[in-house]
Amino acid sequence: MSLLEVAGLRVRPGDGRDLISDLSFTVDAGGRFGLIGESGSGKSLTALTIMGLLPPGMTASGSVTLDVPGMGRTEIVGAGERRLNRLRGRAASVVFQEPLTALDPLMRIGHQVAGPLRRIQGLRGRALREAVTAALEEVRLAEPGRIAKAYPHEISGGQRQRVAIAMAIACRPALLIADEPTTALDVTVQAEVLALLDGLVSAHSMALLFISHDLAVVSGITDHVLILKDGVAVESGAVLDVVNGPRHPYARELVDSARELDAALDGLNATDGGTR
Ligand SMILES: Nc1ncnc2c1ncn2[C@@H]1O[C@H](COP(=O)(O)OP(=O)(O)O)[C@@H](O)[C@H]1O
Ligand SMILES: [Mg+2]
Structure with missing residues (x-):
């Protein structure tokens, strides 16, 4: 099934x-x-x-x-x-492209992360506070205490998306x-979040x-x-099948342009002028 x-x-x-x-x-x-x-x-x-x-x-x-x-x-x-x-x-839970859509601008991060933990897991008091800290640590946010007290506009886009991920997975959904x-993130942050x-x-x-x-x-x-x-x-x-043998013209187009980009990046990185 x-x-x-x-x-x-x-x-x-x-x-x-x-x-x-x-x-x-x-x-x-x-x-x-x-x-x-x-x-x-x-x-x-x-x-x-x-x-x-x-x-x-x-x-x-x-x-x-x-x-x-x-x-x-x-x-x-x-x-x-x-x-x-x-x-x-x-x-099921969802993480959207723009983390601000998942976050309330007027509520501190800690309260927002507490939301699903309170509503779904029924946590209260100290257990809830500990779970919020653990959820922020799990998405590798340094200084979870400071982040919990911050408002969404006080942290970076990458940090906001980490918070949105923490909220989405807080109750261990079967499907993310x-x-x-x-x-929506800076290129340097994209690979880290991925x-x-x-x-x-x-x-x-x-x-x-x-x-x-x-x-x-x-x-x-x-x-x-x-x-x-x-x-x-x-x-x-x-x-692998789609990448190696795309059948539909649009699929072929996608694969070709991904390959071209890959080759262009290889060229940029190569110090000997590129070997392929
Ligand atoms: N609320 C809406 N009302 C009318 N059309 C919409 C609405 N949301 C999306 N669409 C249309 O539905 C199509 C698919 O949108 P969407 O699923 O957001 O695309 P994608 O996420 O692939 O960029 C688009 O043509 C978009 O204009
Ligand atoms: Mg979309």
Whole structure:
């Protein structure tokens, strides 16, 4: 049984044009699945559908099920808010591109990280304070005491994304959705946050749905990928198969441009003028 099963998913706004058409894929418990596509291809809508967070006026049809040990199997499409709330944070969590969307600007970081720990794990008092510190330490934030007392605008973008990751994984979700988690960060910080996510997903045996426009990034962190174009899956399979033998022209384009970039970077790094 798959942890996440998306079958024949269709998402449309009020006026009827499909933004996602007949999308199907599965993510196994502990598996790592990449969703790739250019801006506007429907990646974030897919993530929002899985979390039951589609914007008002958008409707989903088809089926999205989460099957989590101890929580049973839940159909997300059409589920009520109470049902969805039980799943959020425990069955699935999401880290968005822009960490400020996950953070309340008027609340100290420590209080925000405490939120899911109090609500879902029922922690209070000293146990809660210790869990907040542990959650901040787990995402390698130095000086967790100082960070806990800070407001979001008082820390860096990379630190904010670490906080958002800490909140998302605080209650050990079975599935972590990372929607372009490093796209808004400085280049120097991107690799660090990616390595952090990679390590946390392994350490807690979470499944990962990793979303990006960047094939090189996705292929480094996942083992299966699906390429989305205009809301339609144009190719999917094991990362190596897709990278080595893309069939759809758009998939080929993505692979070629990733290769070109790679070769250009090699050229830049080479001291002997490049050997390939
Ligand atoms: N709230 C919304 N109302 C209407 N259209 C939307 C809304 N959100 C997204 N869309 C449209 O849905 C498509 C997919 O968006 P999205 O999933 O955010 O793309 P991606 O994350 O791949 O960049 C885009 O054409 C976008 O304009
Ligand atoms: Mg998006």
